[in-house]
Amino acid sequence: MTTQSRIRASDAERERIATRIQQASSEGRLTLAETEQRLGEVYAATYVDELAGFVADLPAEPVPPRRFAPPPLRVHAALVVLFSALLIAGWAASGVPFFWPIMPMFWLGLSLVVHAGVRYRRAVVPY
Numbered sequence: 001m002t003t004q005s006r007i008r009a010s011d012a013e014r015e016r017i018a019t020r021i022q023q024a025s026s027e028g029r030l031t032l033a034e035t036e037q038r039l040g041e042v043y044a045a046t047y048v049d050e051l052a053g054f055v056a057d058l059p060a061e062p063v064p065p066r067r068f069a070p071p072p073l074r075v076h077a078a079l080v081v082l083f084s085a086l087l088i089a090g091w092a093a094s095g096v097p098f099f100w101p102i103m104p105m106f107w108l109g110l111s112l113v114v115h116a117g118v119r120y121r122r123a124v125v126p127y
Contacts (some may be wrong), residue, residue: 006047006048006049007047007048007049008046008047008048009045009046009047009048009050009051013048013051014042014043014045014051017042017051017054017055018039018042018043020055020058020061021035021038021039021042021054021055021058022035022039024055024058024059029058029059030058038054041054042054072115072119073115073116073119076111076112076115077112080108080109080111080112083104083108084101084105084108087101087104087105088101
């Protein structure tokens with residue numbers, strides 16, 4: 001006979017579920033009586049698997065909007081722009097007619113494209 005061990009619910013997990021129930025109540029999805037009943041049962045729940053049933057008939061939590069770009073990629077882009085500006089300033093100060101900063105700027109830009117591609121591939125979830 002095998003017994004499956006159950007995981008006990010933490011206060012943070014109970015609060016997360018209670019917040020979803022209160023939010024659903026404020027949106028008019030639950031009546032006041034349903035809200036009070038569910039909140040009482042949530043705070044009395046002992047195991048994690050008991051908590052899922054209280055919000056099963058409610059819409060899923062909204063996914064937070066994604067920021068413009070991951071911070072490391074934004075830092076990389078800022079550095080590429082900074083170094084490119086310094087290269088152009090050096091070219092302008094040198095008085096050389098050939099625009100030599102194009103080669104280092106090409107490699108800096110290519111590194112940014114590769115970095116963005118690697119970050120994008122890591123962000124894709126296969127399931």
